[in-house]
Amino acid sequence: MRKQTFWLAFFLLLFWGSLEVTDYKTIKENVNNNTSQSGVFEWNENRIYSVQQACMLQQELSATRWYQEIAFPVEEEPLGQFIAELSGQGSEVYALVGEKDWGYEKDGASLIAYIRQIDQYNRKAEENSRIRGIMADIEPYVMKKWKDDRIGYMNIYVNGMIKAYEYAKEKGLVFILCIPRHYDDQGLEEQLERLIAKGCDEVAVMDYECGNEVDKIKTEAELAYKYGKVLHCILEFQEVGKHELTEDKTYHNKGLAAARAAWDEVDSAYPGLCIIRDYHWSEPVWKLLEEERNEGSSEAGEEVFAYGDTETQI
Numbered sequence: 001m002r003k004q005t006f007w008l009a010f011f012l013l014l015f016w017g018s019l020e021v022t023d024y025k026t027i028k029e030n031v032n033n034n035t036s037q038s039g040v041f042e043w044n045e046n047r048i049y050s051v052q053q054a055c056m057l058q059q060e061l062s063a064t065r066w067y068q069e070i071a072f073p074v075e076e077e078p079l080g081q082f083i084a085e086l087s088g089q090g091s092e093v094y095a096l097v098g099e100k101d102w103g104y105e106k107d108g109a110s111l112i113a114y115i116r117q118i119d120q121y122n123r124k125a126e127e128n129s130r131i132r133g134i135m136a137d138i139e140p141y142v143m144k145k146w147k148d149d150r151i152g153y154m155n156i157y158v159n160g161m162i163k164a165y166e167y168a169k170e171k172g173l174v175f176i177l178c179i180p181r182h183y184d185d186q187g188l189e190e191q192l193e194r195l196i197a198k199g200c201d202e203v204a205v206m207d208y209e210c211g212n213e214v215d216k217i218k219t220e221a222e223l224a225y226k227y228g229k230v231l232h233c234i235l236e237f238q239e240v241g242k243h244e245l246t247e248d249k250t251y252h253n254k255g256l257a258a259a260r261a262a263w264d265e266v267d268s269a270y271p272g273l274c275i276i277r278d279y280h281w282s283e284p285v286w287k288l289l290e291e292e293r294n295e296g297s298s299e300a301g302e303e304v305f306a307y308g309d310t311e312t313q314i
Helices: 003-034 045-049 053-060 075-089 098-103 111-122 145-147 150-170 189-198 216-224 256-269 281-298
Strands: 037-042 065-069 092-097 131-138 174-180 202-206 232-234 275-280
Touching: 037 053, 037 092, 037 281, 045 053, 045 065, 045 075, 053 075, 053 281, 065 275, 075 092, 075 111, 092 111, 092 216, 098 111, 098 189, 111 131, 111 150, 111 202, 111 281, 131 150, 145 150, 150 174, 150 189, 174 189, 189 216, 202 275, 216 232, 232 256, 256 275
Parallel strands: 037 065, 037 275, 065 092, 092 131, 131 174, 174 202, 202 232, 232 275
Antiparallel strands: none
């Protein structure tokens, strides 16, 4: 009887293991399609009123994902047009939300309420104007009280994200979790594994460690592979000094070519993963593109488009 039980357990493990691999391959094929994917964070909620600017940046970067901050209630017609234009250029649009307080709700109530508004909008929108999913940039660790009970607050955060993820799945929405790269450094490996395993479709890691991205993202990459999740590697492009950023945390002075080289290294280090290259965020990236463009067009006297200049919004 014990032998029968052993072999039954053995074959069940093989069966579930093969399912996990098969599911992961399906995810990789569906998301990656053997081409490099990239995304852009857009924290300007008024960008939906200047779709041509967004489309220009999307084309410059060949971005396949656009994470747009959306504050509900929202004007549905401009939003629908915005999404349709980007969709027509091959870029899916995700709702970007970042409320640190929401990380302290074990039932995920506020995030679920936000997802409900996305679903209500999608039900009325044409297929090419629908929001594809959510980029949940919830950062409970930035609040002072986090240090008082990291494990306890992390458990609350994980529980809330799992609840929100389950609700998003019910509504057919992709749920992406945006996280820092240092949860494991805080001794929260167990909670981090549960978060990636049960709390998201995709995990987006803020890999702000210039020149050391491969090593700093190792734990998250291993967990993403283990549970068949898509991995995002987010690089920072804001100016040194902004939000206390130091030179070793941002590619603003190093340039876009250096950032792309870093992404290449991450791809090479983790060949079994589907990795999406995310730019944080649109305005500093556009400034870098302007600088590159200025170098080549100043002698010709060409006018450079100003992405962040509201007076030139179309």
